[in-house]
Amino acid sequence: MTKVCQQLFDHPNPVALVTGAGAPRVGQAIAETLSKRGYRLAIHSHSSFEAGNRFSEDLSQRIDSRSYRADLFHEDQARDLVNQVCSDFGRLDVVVNSAAIWNPIEMEKVTADDLDRYFKVNTVSSFIVAQQAGAQMVNQEKGGVIINIGDWATVRPYCDYAAYFLSKGSIPTMTRMLAVELATRNSRIRVNAVLPGPVMIPESMDEVKRREIIDATLLKREGTPQNVADACVCLIENDFITGVTLPVDGGRSIYSASNPV
16 A cells, blocks of 8 residues: 555544535535535535535535536446545445435336336446445455435335336335445444435425325425435444435335325
């Protein structure tokens, strides 16, 4: 190991890679929260790269933060992303797989190309990033933590998101599998998942529909990206939890008085 690499590895602040953190959504809230806890940040984005750059520059005022661009549809770019982060920081302590695509498509109009695109971005890329990061974490004395972001509604799907739900439905199984595979190589590696519920209802949605979604939760209120970020921190910091999927949905996955979108 070179002197520079050793200095990077010995840095007291851990390193976190958060994919899909360019736009002001869940991934960005997770990155912001980790930065406040002293993490050095690798901010990944693709279509929101300019916004991701600005966000990373803001974080740089208090912590080492760097911006990365990669189209996770392509396996080589997903692997190169992790390798570049490891090269730049000398280590990788936390990965949060937050990048995803989510758009409505009527079930009758879903094509094989749609399924391929959703699986590659939402499922395959999460596996590749975790696999590549795991290879780094296996060789680290303190191991590392991987958090996958799924979706509560795979257990109670609603209409017009068939391709999306199929891709996100793989996340719990992948999380358990990775938890077993990686811990058998280094018992200090943990893998968990967070399944967000209604934490970012579109502002363009009419008030009646918004109220229906809120009323469908047990807690009768909308969540926030910060609720998801706090759940991630819990799973990162509690070192006796691995292989679990944690819904952050106000009880929506276990109960609903109605069946809104």
